[in-house]
Amino acid sequence: MSNPVLILASALVLGAGPIRAALPVEGLVLPFRQVEVAAPVSSRITDMKVKEGEAVKEGQPLALLYGRLEELEAQRAKVLLERREFEAKGARKLYESRVIPEARALEARIDLDLARLQYETAAEQVRLRTVFAPMDGIVVTRAHDAGETVTTAQPLFRILDLSKVVVQIEVEPRQLTALAPGHRVRVSFPLAVQPILAEGEVVLVDPCADAQGRVRVKVVVENPERRIRSGIKALVDLPGPAQP
Known part of the structure; x- marks a missing residue:
């Protein structure tokens, strides 16, 4: 004969039964990025x-x-680059006129490439x-x-990037029956300057539970007007199992 107590316990753990009422779960508002x-x-x-x-x-x-020394070095490298550009241009014309050998024109072009690298290095030091x-x-x-x-x-x-906010909650595994990344849930912010009711998207359902068996869930809510502040509490309405 089946033990009715064990059957009821298994049903609760597995989330058996149809999803009915929404269960509000308290969470913490975090910045979207920081x-x-x-x-x-x-x-x-x-x-x-x-x-x-x-x-x-x-x-x-x-x-x-402070970067005065780097600025001076960049100026020196720029002047040298301009000189190498002039020399390379002249060497190219002389080579095309068969006045100098190709090796001389190639040497001038290599000197130009090195001067350009020196200038870019000096300019990067200024940018830093x-x-x-x-x-x-x-x-x-x-x-x-x-x-x-x-x-x-x-x-x-x-x-902090508060154009969106992340509401992080921890739930029991049985509350995840109908919850997955991409699902939409209702989120309220009763402690905001003016109470706010919004819709958020589930972006994470942690595949691992913590030591107490609770699962971390993250919900992203749009916050274009920055009315929702980081660090306040929020309530997320999650689908809950119906009573038998």
Whole structure:
């Protein structure tokens, strides 16, 4: 004879029965992306271009580092490049007129290629003295000020991308019966400045459970007006098993 207790327990574990009511699960709002920006080279800060709380665009300068020596080297390399371009052009004409052998024209062209590489190297060293924003976002941390010396291991800024937010929740395996990446769920933010009700997309259902048997789920919600702030609580409505 079958044990009715075991049958009921198995049904609960496997999520047996039709999906009916939505079960609200509390989660935490995380930024869609966040980066820590460090100086590309060790140097002294000469100017900070942005403040905390400021919105920035990808590629926007955030800070300037001391680079006078690199600028002078770039100027020298540019002058040398212009000279090599003139010499190579002249050598080419002389070779075409059969005044000099091909080896002389080839040597002039090689010197030009080397001068071009030197100039590009010097220009890159100058470029490394500017710290650029790697993405669109909000500057939430500015860790240093002008005059301070920084290394490549010291973060200068922390930038958050809040054009979308990620709501992370932990659920019981039986709540995942009808849940998979790509599914749409309702998400509410009761602690926002104004309570918000939105729809989100499930982007992750962790294939591994934690030590308590709970599964991590991530839901992405569009946030174009930045009304949803990182760090607040949210409620995600997940399909739940019907009562027998």
